Amino acid sequence: MMLIDTLAQGLLLGGLYALFAAGLSLVFGIIRLVNLAHGDLIILGAYLILTVTTITGLHPFVAVLLAASLMFGLGWLLQTHLLNRVLGADILPPLLVTFGLSVVIQNGLLSGFTADSRKLAAGAIEAQSVDLAVVTLGVMPLLTFASAVAVIFALNRLFYRTALGRAFRATSDDAVTAELMGIGPQRIFAGATGIALAVATIAALYLGTRANFDPSIGPARLLYAFEAVIIGGLGSLWGTLGGGIVIGMAQALGASVNPERQILSGHVAFVVVLLLRPRGLFPRASD
């Protein structure tokens, strides 16, 4: 009984991690860019939602629409003016630029919003739960998981059913040939990073309504997201959801043994999976 409950909570927590990871997975897959600032960008998204709700008085679930559009624009600009310039055979420049970005965002938030913990107030829904006889699940965690599935479904549709998605895949497979067919990789990359940051804002909504956040917690989110992507296998969005669930369940199991071991258990699960299956559980891409 306890075990089923723990696993169910872990499954739903995995939804949150999949949301953290979906944007990262998209950018890995299309641009082959490892964005070390992804976690801090999620936190930036949370502060953006907070600012919108404070100024306009909107509910976070409405404010997220505005915040996600702004984050899309930010991602577009970031890719066009910064990241596109450092892409190339050398892996060092993009890594160091995104690492610099991570430190700048973190400390920018720190001087703008102080180190105090903040939270997004979602109202009565925060405390509601659904009794499923075997287990009782919170409405917010259920909503998080449903959103993760919806986001990944939508991204997959976009990827495999639209002209933009075809351009994404073509650029990912062979940027030079795609360019010969009239696809500008720079614009494609800008669009991909824009979408990734819009998804990161959705992740930020659930992060901020479920728990407290402060400017320093970005890097830990990056690690969870990265673990989910690698466990799932590079280039597979549904794999990323699976990876998120593995991390979520491992953390829930670890926490049920000893609350101090929650994060450690997630990391250990990642190491074990990688040792047994170096290419992840559901690999698609070959790198």
Add this chain to the structure above:
Amino acid sequence: MTPSRPLGLIAAFAALAVLYALPAIAPRALVQDLFGVLTLLVLALNWNTLAGFAGLVSVGQQAFVGIGAYAMFAAIILMDLNPLVGVLIGGLAAAAFALPMAFFAFRLNGAYFAIGTWVVADIARLGISQWKALGGGTGTSLPKGTAKDMAFVDRIKAALDVSSAAAADALTYWLMLTLAVAMLVAGHVFLRSRMGLGLQAIRDNETAARSVGVDPVRLKALVFLLTAFGTGLCGALAFIQITRVTPDAAFSVIDWTAFVIFITVIGGIGTLPGPIVGAVIFYALQRLLADYGTIYLIVLGCLGIAVMLFARRGLWGVFTGRTGIDLLPLTHRPPKSAAPQPQASRRTA
């Protein structure tokens, strides 16, 4: 050899002499400040070898600092050993940890390696937090007077006529300065050696390097291990001076890796003098912006990004490119028969 090179060497030796004399002539606060800068310099020299020459961009160096520090604390508190032996044990423990870490992280290619090492460092931090004998998550302090009881402190105290605390500071400062010089010399010798040449060949073209018999994995693993040892020594020595250790401080990604990355990148990654230039700039920035809290981290981050955008070889690379002066060059001169005319311009390595 350019005529400026002997001049440069004389200047370098003069600067080194001043640095060694510092505890005798400068106030204690300056010695402590410079100890911090030298710590970062040693870490930067190690990271530069790793990322700039071996192509291993690690964001997990704080693992070795933390393990070095904790092994040193364990040696002193649990085994009652001499602190200086503790420092050595710190280095060895970090190198021992590097073995399984390499086995795991080397499965991740290129950019993924960066986050992989970060995860392993976080595992080390969380694992050490469970070590109750050394205070668990809240950490522990060195027994009172540990630093003052180190070998040589009495003699330094008598020679310089200072308090024992200042003598202990002087000793740790000299050790860190010596470690920095040793790292620099070792780096130069290593990179000029056959193995160093192989390493740079891998960096420039791995397939071509393999075809002439260079084994990339073995060579990279060796560099990973050696830099882990250097980083562990440095971490242990740094925490003798700090005297208190907590998992969050010992495994801090900002203090032990972010600063180090920015110092190396701004100074000039893949050049030997780069980290020195970067450390000087870092110290100047820190003094200049000390009153503005987090601003100097933002400035550092922006500087690092700007360098990557506009001058990938950093300030030292720009300087060498403009003037042709290259202290500690890594290039080998072509054999006489193959190149009878000495080359007018020299490539930076």
